[in-house]
Amino acid sequence: MFLLVNGLAVGSVAGVSRAVRTLGRVRTVVYEFPSDKDLVRSAQDGDTASFGALLERHWAGMRAVALSVLGNRPDAEDAVQDASLIAFRRIGDVREPESVSAWLRMIVRNSCRSRLRSTPPTTPVADLSLLVAETDPEQIIDRHAMRDWIWQAIDELSPTLRMTVMLRHFSPRTPSYDQMAALCGIPVGTVRSRLGEARKKLVEAMAATADSVHADVLAASRASARDAVETLAAAEQGRFAQLTAERWTPDAAYYEGRQRVGGRDFLIRGMAGDLEAGVRQRFVSAVTSRDTTIWEMDMVNPPDAPDHCPSAVAWLMTMKDGRMHQLRLFHAPGVQDGRTPPTRV
Incomplete structure (x- = not known):
């Protein structure tokens, strides 16, 4: 009870x-x-x-x-x-x-x-990779089980509430309320109300799933991390278009708020443009749920253009049937100096 x-x-x-x-x-x-x-x-x-x-x-x-x-x-x-x-x-x-x-x-x-x-x-949320460093098998099992239970409860939320609570409480670079509003294309007040509703429903879902068998979140996060590393490697090797054709939906697109900016070709050109400018992305961490995945990346600018891009970016991806369907980007607070974020991957 x-x-x-x-x-x-x-x-x-x-x-x-x-x-x-x-x-x-x-x-x-x-x-x-x-x-x-x-x-x-x-x-x-x-x-x-x-x-x-x-x-x-x-x-x-x-x-x-x-x-x-x-x-x-x-x-x-x-x-x-x-x-x-x-x-x-x-x-x-x-x-x-x-x-x-x-x-x-x-x-x-x-x-x-x-x-x-x-x-x-x-x-910040504890890094899932820290679990690997544990040496006590019982401690590994206990922490693993609790983490899986939390994410099972998150998966019980609606897609909009799941994205909201992941951004605020579980994303590697948590955006402010204003950033979340711009990212999702909703008023700040709606962000607050969704968070309140998400917290309440998360507690209810955790109570309802306490005795359930939970999915292996650590394995899912590791798989997502591998996908991120492979995605960046494919881009640098000139295979980005091929990889996106395999792992993204045919109508995958980049969004700013609720507005669709461009499709997969737009994203491919954006990545190619950054690489030609000497900008590289380095994977940092990943969190993933049923239909939302967040990849954190460091942006490495060329020596002759150190301010070309913000120093860090996170990919907020809405998934469909296990494939990337919608992409939004948000940057670490304070790194843009008031500038409009570039619409590039």
Whole structure:
């Protein structure tokens, strides 16, 4: 059984142990509430109920920090929700469980400062590749299972909500609200409302899929990373048109917001133009879901034109039957100096 506590799915009596004492003919039930350390250890082992209980315990303090920094109640609530998702993904990083309260407040404070600067959160999603570095098989299984569970829940969202929550919480270079609005061709207010709806439905989906068999997200991300590397290699080897014919839909196109700018030929010419100008892209990371994939790339400009392109770009791709169907680009904040982003791959 799951309950929704402060926006998260938790168990009905999360982490609470019970001891029974008998004094003569009087039977006394004593409930012993776990320490922060106990809850953190259980959450790190994959017990989401313990994580929910941990958030419930510290929610008031997290909210107080957000209100003290932002003042505005709706913004503060959003910041705490953002911080909660970050904490959920990063709970395995906690090395001093007894100090988890300070750790949670720090994440909230960083989330608030990010909003004040109108930049992405300073605590990014944990890199899926870090899983490979683990040496404890049980730890690998626990983290792998929790990550697969989260992405299974994301796949239960509608395409628009899935894209919104991936951009905000799981993309390598998280865009600001304004950037998300421009990227998707919608008002900023719609971005905020979609995020609110996505968070609510994500929690519901996580509760509904808690006992399900989840797809192997790590394998999917590795496959997507290989596709990205092969795509860039094909472009540099003059095989970009051939590769896109095999891996993109026939009507694949580049979009700015909701406006279609050009088709596959347009994208092929754009890539060729960059290569002729001496611009190269270097793959960094990939995140992928049922129909949305994000590739992060570094842009390497030629020495004689260091400002030719922004220093980093992410490909936001809408997939159709496993093939790239729509492409949008967004750049790391602050790297464009106010210039209009180039419409090139």
